[in-house]
Amino acid sequence: MAESMNIKLKVWRQAGPSDPGRFEVYLVPDVNPHMSFLEVLDVLNEQLIKDGGDPVEFDNDCREGICGSCGVVIDGIAHGPQRRTACCQLHMRHYRDGDMIVIEPWRAGAFPIIKDLVVDRTAFDRIISAGGFISAKAGSAQDANSLPVSKTSADLAMDYASCIGCGACVAACPNASASLFTAAKISHLAMLPQGEVEGAARVMSMVDQMRDEGFGDCSNHAECEAVCPKGISVSSITMMRREYVKALLDQV
Numbered sequence: 001m002a003e004s005m006n007i008k009l010k011v012w013r014q015a016g017p018s019d020p021g022r023f024e025v026y027l028v029p030d031v032n033p034h035m036s037f038l039e040v041l042d043v044l045n046e047q048l049i050k051d052g053g054d055p056v057e058f059d060n061d062c063r064e065g066i067c068g069s070c071g072v073v074i075d076g077i078a079h080g081p082q083r084r085t086a087c088c089q090l091h092m093r094h095y096r097d098g099d100m101i102v103i104e105p106w107r108a109g110a111f112p113i114i115k116d117l118v119v120d121r122t123a124f125d126r127i128i129s130a131g132g133f134i135s136a137k138a139g140s141a142q143d144a145n146s147l148p149v150s151k152t153s154a155d156l157a158m159d160y161a162s163c164i165g166c167g168a169c170v171a172a173c174p175n176a177s178a179s180l181f182t183a184a185k186i187s188h189l190a191m192l193p194q195g196e197v198e199g200a201a202r203v204m205s206m207v208d209q210m211r212d213e214g215f216g217d218c219s220n221h222a223e224c225e226a227v228c229p230k231g232i233s234v235s236s237i238t239m240m241r242r243e244y245v246k247a248l249l250d251q252v
Contacts, residue, residue, distance in 0.1 A: 004030040005097040009044060011056055012104045017112055023102075033093040037080065038063060038070060040092060057116040065089040065229060068164030071171070072117050073104040078168035078227040086166065086229040106167050108176035110214040123213040124165050127182055130209035131202045136194040153191045160188035162230040169224035175216030180224035182210045183240035184232050190243050200247035207244050 007028045014021035028044050035043075038060050045055035059069040065086040072087055074080035079087045082094060095101065103117065111119040149157075163184035170178050186203050189195030195202070218237055225234045 004032055007031045008100040010100055010102045013116055014113055016115060031092055035092045037090040038088045057118045059118050063088045068166030071166040071168055073171055075102050078171040079229055084229055084231045106171040108170045121167050127206055127209045130205040132198055134194055136197050147193045157188045157191035160184045160236050163232055168227045172223040172227040174221055175219055177218045178210050178215040179218035179237045182206055183236035187236040187239040200250055203243040204247050
């Protein structure tokens with residue numbers, strides 16, 4: 001059996017959006033190295049509830065690195081030190097006995113804090129909604145190849161479509177830009193013929209909505225790619241910009 005560890009958690013606590021926040025330090029004893037990061041937060045909350053305290057609020061759902069809801073900043077890095085890993089899949093074997101782990105929410109004006117580590121990411125939903133729908137009939141399963149798509153395009157579209165909308169790109173960007181998220185959602189459709197019909201309207205609407213939500217602009221730091229749990233490339237931002245310029249020229 002693996003040796004247990006004593007871990008200190010320095011957690012951001014904030015009662016509500018308009019309340020002042022502060023860090024509080026908690027000791028979590030007997031942490032198993034095989035525990036996930038979120039399981040340690042579960043243990044902490046059980047401890048706080050038992051002692052009559054207020055549990056730490058944090059988002060989570062699938063705990064399989066799929067849904068994107070678990071995002072927090074761990075020791076100054078969105079999702080923590082393990083590359084291409086959502087924090088729900090980060091395990092305590094990457095830490096040592098006695099370590100102090102600092103946990104904060106995403107920091108961005110477009111992601112207002114709701115409570116503790118929970119932020120409001122509905123700005124992402126509004127960007128998606130601005131993109132509208134695809135009118136082209138994709139066909140049923142047996143008709144999937146009725147519109148030829150090259151393997152290169154199909155692979156790129158799948159890579160871009162793997163975005164889970166966690167918001168790590170925004171949290172890591174010095175400009176709090178949502179360019180990687182928005183570009184991934186635009187680019188995976190731009191690679192496919194079914195997405196071409198509304199392509200110009202889609203890219204203009206989504207980019208304009210991103211701006212209206214208060215996200216910053218991309219200045220090519222590439223911190224977004226570095227922390228993305230799915231490893232989405234900043235090349236998607238290049239494609240988004242190209243599609244946006246094409247849409248503008250079409251209006252001339």
